[in-house]
Amino acid sequence: MLWFLIIGIIAGWLAGNLTDGRGFGLVGNLIVGVIGSFVGGFLFSLLGLSAYGTIGEIITATIGAIVLLWIMGFVR
Template structure:
């Protein structure tokens, strides 16, 4: 269980770095990574790609988290923090 949470945190942090330039904090990274692990698992299974080990789990979770963030931005049009105008 702790290993699953660790992979979720790492995957959420990596997805945040890739898609917006920074993480979302410990809880945001955890939620993004855990939900992304389910999405990535289904996406990889759908494409017929098998993943093994810790690195494979982190990669599939990160891909799933990036898909999740893309879908959220597509429907809610949230701007990355780096591009928000300071007032």
């Protein structure tokens, strides 16, 4: 569980920096990263892709968080 949260924080921070140029604070990064990990996992399964290891988990969660932020920006 702790590792999942750490991956979420890293992915949320990366997504925030890649899309907006800044992070969202610890809690914001955690929320974006954790939800993004589910979105990324869903997208990867739809495309038939899989990622293994810590780096793969971070990449999957970051891509999902970027898609999540893009959708949130589009809805606004």
